Amino acid sequence: MPNNTRSTTNNTKSTTKLSYIRELSASITEPSTLDNIFDILNQFANISKDAKNELTDIILVREFTKGELILEQGKICKYLYFLKSGFVRGFYNQDGKEITSWFAFENDPVVSMYSFISQKSSFETIEVLEDSIFYTISYENLQMLFKKYSEFNLIGRLLIEKYYIELEERTMSFQYQSATERYKKILECQPQILQKASLGMIASYLGISQETLSRIRNKR
Amino acid sequence: MPNNTRSTTNNTKSTTKLSYIRELSASITEPSTLDNIFDILNQFANISKDAKNELTDIILVREFTKGELILEQGKICKYLYFLKSGFVRGFYNQDGKEITSWFAFENDPVVSMYSFISQKSSFETIEVLEDSIFYTISYENLQMLFKKYSEFNLIGRLLIEKYYIELEERTMSFQYQSATERYKKILECQPQILQKASLGMIASYLGISQETLSRIRNKR
DNA sequence: AAAATCCTTTGACAAAAGTCAAAAAGCGAA
């Protein structure tokens, strides 16, 4: 397999040009690997044929295995990832404790928003919790797309609007709900998190101690 | 003064076309009223002459007096405002209590993000806390600008990116800081809030009871 | 299988924050 990665990390398991995958999957009946990234982006706006072709050349498919760190605290987030399959979290350190700021599932963007947007060093670390496959685009290439194809600004705007609203809801949850209420909300709206993440990670995500979460779960 | 408002509310004190203000202020030495809105937007990206002219025709200047509600819970937020001067908050109701979700100062955008973006009914109310002057643009006109001038997508994207990052910090503050720490952070980073808002509003903004904030302020 | 490690639960207690009620302070109108 040709190694055409532009990654700064060296723990990449495999890196593949999307166009390569396209050829491979062209004859497969299942929704092809390729179409997924466009499916993700087409939720927001249509992409012209030209832009689609350019995207195909720019996006890389990369795999990471459980335990790998896609981004480490203090480094600059130079890539925007879309999770094709797997399970990932972002966390930051506070008084020696790891505090999970988000979990990502299939089709979610994976990025340290602050670091990627500002291109300053990241306060958060991105950790792969289950073997994962990503679509990857570098900051530079993305900026190029923004300049060259205005429609990407539209997609970018709509995408961040969506995540802004989700974040707003999470903030409100912290603002007026008790730990138990926040837990129940996750139980209802994001049960995948409870199925896949450890108690400690979920607790920090909820902003409470492990012990408290354990007690909530076992009804006091 | 010509009444050319397109507002759905009927408590508007005055509505003025920006072009009208431009003429008025053309001879004034002080930074003109007009330039401000472009100053705000130019922080993010340059605006072409054409776009600038069109903006000038679309943006209205509106004044609201203390106590007025720019947007009420349950209604759709049809306007994006930029606060030229004054003081505003957004709040929502929870178990009969008003919970302040944000405060806005000079140059801040004022909008119920969820309602404006989705054009669904708002869960928050926007209240004018001090007589305020706004630059106003309707949802339809903004969408028109997004379509016609791709540079506005860039501005829109950068603007929401900025507020996403701010919201992220606020969320993290709820996640791992105590009430006292959150209060001190505001004391340091947003002292204007403490100077202008009532204790009750600040308390709900911090996600704590009035009594607790009073005790924090008076060192237990 | 035993050892080591990690994750989760439980208990006892401490600290943080909420609730309710009443008093005090501030503020505006008459």
Next chain:
DNA sequence: TTCGCTTTTTGACTTTTGTCAAAGGATTTT
């Protein structure tokens, strides 16, 4: 200034959540 209203403070008490320590479980390694 006084009255009436709202906001803020204070006290007493309760509830929620955190901390520390130890005990169980589960899983992996040797």
